[in-house]
C-alpha cells in the first residue's frame with residue numbers, strides 16, 4: 412500500500428514538473444480545448460469599442476461607428492436585430508443603455524448604432540453631444556431575442572417600426588438583402604415628418620433591388636408635398652398591403668405609445684400573441700400612467716432603500732432615499748459613492764443581467780415584463796424595470 416502511494420506521489424511530482432516546464436515554454440490554459448476560446452469569442456464578458464466615425468442621420472439622430480479597441484479581440488458576432496448595452500460614465504455615474512446594432516451581421520470589422528436624442532434624457536444626450544472620434548466605451552456582448560428564427564417565423568415577415576425603432580430592421584434588411592434570403596418582407600415605418608425617415612436612401616435602394624421587400628412610410632405630421640400614407644399604422648393600412656394575415660410573423664419596435672396602439676390593431680386582426688415579437692425602447696416617461704400603478708402613490712413620493720452590500724470583503728448595510736417613480740436601477744447608479752456595480756443589458760426586464768434579491772417591501776414591475784418562475788420563487792427582481800412602492804430592502808452581493 413505504502414509503495415503504491417509513493418508511486419502516485421512520484422507520478423504527481425513528475426506531472427507538476429512537466430506542467431511547470433510547459434508553462435514556462437508556452438503558457439497555455441490547462442483547460443485549453445478550443446471551446447473556451449470559441450465561447451469567449453461569441454460571448455465576451457465585455458467589449459471595448461472605439462468610435463471611428465460619427466454621421467448625422469437627422470436633426471436629432473446620429474450614426475456611430477465603432478471598431479474593437481483591442482487589436483487581439485475581434486468584435487463579437489451577432490444576429491441581425493440584436494442590441495448591445497453601451498456602458499458610459501457620465502460625471503461619475505456609471506450606467507448603460509441598450510442600442511440595436513444597425514450594421515450588417517455579415518461583417519464584423521465594425522458595429523454601427525443609430526442613437527436618437529431623448530428630450531429629457533441622459534445617456535442619449537451625452538452620446539450625441541459629447542462622444543467624439545477616438546473615444547473608447549465599454550459594451551456588453553450582443554443580446555436580445557428580436558431576430559429572424561427560420562424554424563418558427565416562416566417566410567412572410569411584417570416589420571413595424573416607429574421612429575428610431577427602425578434600427579434593428581436596418582440590420583435585418585441588410586442581412587436579408589446581402590444573403591438574398593427568400594423571404595417576403597413588408598416594412599411599415601411610422602415617422603413624424605419626411606425629415607424623420609432615417610436611412611431613407613438605403614431603404615429605397617433595397618426596395619429597388621429586392622422586389623420581395625416592400626417598404627411603406629406612414630407620416631403622422633406630413634408636410635404639404637407628401638403624397639404617401641398619413642396618420643398612424645392601422646390594421647386597415649397593414650391589411651391593405653399584406654392582403655392576408657395567414658402565416659405572417661410580426662415584429663414591432665418603437666416606443667410604448669406606438670406599441671400599445673399596434674398591439675390593439677393586431678389583436679383586432681386576430682393575430683395570436685405567439686406570432687408577434689416586440690421590443691420597447693426605454694422605460695415609460697411617466698410610470699404613474701401605466702396600467703396597474705397604485706393611484707395613491709404620487710410622483711413626488713420617496714421611499715427608503717436599505718442595501719445589503721459587500722464592501723472591502725465585509726457585509727455592510729446602507730440606506731438611501733429614492734423616488735417611487737424612478738427605476739430602482741437608476742436610483743442605485745446615482746449613488747456613486749457606494750461603488751455599486753449592477754450589470755445591465757436590456758434595461759427592459761428581458762435579459763436578467765440585473766437580477767437582484769428583494770428581501771422585503773413592495774415594488775411595481777412594468778406589466779410587459781415576464782419574470783422567470785424561479786426568480787419569483789426566490790424573490791429576485793429586475794431593478795431596471797422595478798419601482799419601489801414602500802421602503803424596501805435589497806441584497807447586492809457582487
Ligand SMILES: Cc1cc2nc3c(=O)[nH]c(=O)nc-3n(C[C@H](O)[C@H](O)[C@H](O)COP(=O)(O)OP(=O)(O)OC[C@H]3O[C@@H](n4cnc5c(N)ncnc54)[C@H](O)[C@@H]3O)c2cc1C
Nearest residue numbers: 508509510511525526527529532533534535578692693741
Ligand atoms: C432593446 C433596446 C434597443 C434600443 N435601441 C435603440 C436604438 O437603436 N436607438 C435609440 O436611439 N434608442 C434605442 N433604445 C433606447 C435607448 O436604450 C434609451 O432608452 C434612449 O436612448 C434614452 O436614454 P436616455 O438615457 O437618454 O433617457 P432615459 O433612459 O429616459 O434616461 C433618463 C433617466 O436617466 C436618469 N438620469 C437622469 N439624469 C441623471 C443623472 N444626473 N445621474 C444619474 N441618472 C440620471 C434618470 O433616472 C432619468 O429618468 C433601445 C432600447 C432598448 C430596450
Ligand code: FES
Nearest residue numbers: 756758763765795
Ligand atoms: S438589464 Fe436586462 S433585465 Fe435588467
